Amino acid sequence: MPSTIIFIVGPTAIGKTALAVKLAKKVNGEIISCDSMQVYKGMKILSQAPGLAEKRSARHHLVGSLDPEKEYNVADFRKKATKIIEAIIRRKKIPIVAGGSGLYVKGLVDGLFPSPKADLKFRKSMETIALKAGSGKLHEKLRKLDPESARLIHPNDRRRIVRALEIYNATGRTMTELKSQTRGLRDSYDIKIYGLIKPREEIYASINSRVEKMFKLGLVREVRSLKRVRLSRTAKEVLGYKEIAGYINGDYDLDTASVILKRRTRRFAKRQLSWFRGDRRIEWIDLGKTSTLAAVRKIAREVK
């Protein structure tokens, strides 16, 4: 019998952490944060990382452990999470992967094909070409090397075009060739994915009040202290950093910063919903109809 791994996914501000903590207590589990920002140190408020109380009630992994000057990406997450999951299973506990980074969930469950790490120099040189000749030029280049990938990537999607070229540049093989070599957790574990959902208006209301709360907790102070650090390319992308930095730099007032941050967070939630919605493996739990506690009981029953 393969071991079970539980995934808790869903949009931001829906209560994944709260549910995961209760579930961990109930089934004797440990939580792995599947989140591109909660890993970082010094971004507690920005990343909505689990607090002290939550960390005391259940063991958390990949939360507040990485230096914000360091980069982080799906591959890093996958490598670390896989090791942690194996260790948890050895301890005879249940791994609970909780988070909203859709790509990270996919990378872990379905795997990533073997591909080289980011080559920033190469990217820069491609960007220069795109700047001069347009990204259509790069797309054309890709079409000659890897027509299948070119077909899947839109001519305006420069990042993906560059990545596909980068892979070929580093390995001499096309993305299409490499894709066939993908292996993930689903090949050796029993994967259960639960998706948390609520009516859209409720999600948006939670986002708005959460942002208000972030300000009260000292969001501006946190961004000020992060501005003193050389944030990595990836850490800089946390929602709220640029928005608050704009206020600190005097580009607009605090009210505007709040409006922008709420809007960008709503858009983020929307993209998360769109990402998860299509995955047939997800069992949806409507927190508008079911209480967190009832949901925990239901999941506990199903994984026993």
Place this chain on the structure above:
RNA sequence: GCCGAGAUAGCUCAGUGGUAGAGCGCUGCCCUGAAAAGGCAGGCGUGGCAAGUUCGAUUCUUGCUCUCGGCA
């Protein structure tokens, strides 16, 4: 009170005598080393209200209402 400007998409605004567009927002989708990122698609809206001119008015004329600016 007088003078001027304006009233068009949720917001900011273009434009036209043959019933309308842009940016942002919003909605949907895509997603493999930046993913809290990036990309794609979607616009019937009592054209402030009423009347007049006209084959036809959102566009011209008049009145009214409201908003903004200036002068008192």
